[in-house]
Amino acid sequence: MNVSEAIDSRMSCRAFLPASVPEATVRAILEQARRTPSGGNLQPWWVHVVTGAPLAEFLSIIRGKAMAAPRGETPEYDIYPRDLVEPYRSRRYKCAEDMYATIQVPREDKPARLRHFARNFEFFGAPVALFFCLDRRMGPPQWSDVGMFMQNVMLLAREHGLHTCAQEAWSHWAKTVGEFLQLPPEHMLFSGMALGYRDENHPINRLRTDRAPLEEFATLRGF
Numbered sequence: 001m002n003v004s005e006a007i008d009s010r011m012s013c014r015a016f017l018p019a020s021v022p023e024a025t026v027r028a029i030l031e032q033a034r035r036t037p038s039g040g041n042l043q044p045w046w047v048h049v050v051t052g053a054p055l056a057e058f059l060s061i062i063r064g065k066a067m068a069a070p071r072g073e074t075p076e077y078d079i080y081p082r083d084l085v086e087p088y089r090s091r092r093y094k095c096a097e098d099m100y101a102t103i104q105v106p107r108e109d110k111p112a113r114l115r116h117f118a119r120n121f122e123f124f125g126a127p128v129a130l131f132f133c134l135d136r137r138m139g140p141p142q143w144s145d146v147g148m149f150m151q152n153v154m155l156l157a158r159e160h161g162l163h164t165c166a167q168e169a170w171s172h173w174a175k176t177v178g179e180f181l182q183l184p185p186e187h188m189l190f191s192g193m194a195l196g197y198r199d200e201n202h203p204i205n206r207l208r209t210d211r212a213p214l215e216e217f218a219t220l221r222g223f
């Protein structure tokens with residue numbers, strides 16, 4: 001698989017098969033992802049990988065807490081700017097509508113939408129959970145470094161026949177995640193990520209999201 005194939009075939013997988021992923025595969029992905037660049041070579045990423053019995057234990061803690069607090073805990077950062085302006089607002093709306101269309105959930109059916117959102121907190125059935133953290137004293141440049149690290153993990157997963165879904169939704173459970181992972185106080189959760197084998201038959205995995213054409217976001221001069 002070349003880089004273009006990895007980029008083209010990566011998508012946010014939201015239904016996984018239960019098949020486990022060998023530890024050697026996860027290690028190989030993370031070993032290679034170490035080569036991610038970062039400003040000043042700070043390498044500001046911290047990653048926690050959870051599978052098997054500890055993942056089952058963690059998910060049962062979340063399920064227990066979600067009964068009392070279905071909306072989770074207060075996130076430590078705003079996932080989106082509070083007033084999302086155009087063109088971002090429409091893109092976000094379209095992406096959600098397209099996703100719910102694949103599973104035939106109309107806009108009015110709020111309980112079904114909430115049920116789908118809650119699947120985030122089961123890692124969409126993935127056997128491996130990753131949590132990407134960074135030191136809370138880091139700034140926007142280091143957050144972008146962590147994003148690059150995550151993208152490399154997602155592309156390397158493709159090379160191993162695996163799929164992923166990055167999950168900022170986990171920021172709604174940052175406190176519980178921090179306690180479970182025993183994060184030092186200076187570390188904070190940025191995003192979770194589901195990792196595993198794609199369920200090829202699940203309609204939600206048929207979603208292929210749009211992208212703006214090059215002319216909309218790129219300016220080229222001097223060619």
Ligand SMILES: Cc1cc2nc3c(=O)[nH]c(=O)nc-3n(C[C@H](O)[C@H](O)[C@H](O)COP(=O)(O)O)c2cc1C
Pocket residue numbers: 010011012013014095120165166167168169170191207208209
């Ligand atoms: C950092 C990051 C966090 C994300 N968090 C979530 C999430 O919590 N839940 C979810 O279903 N998708 C999440 N996504 C997936 C995006 O919605 C998705 O990448 C976008 O719609 C483009 O679709 P694609 O990944 O299939 O190409 C996240 C993506 C990124 C990059």
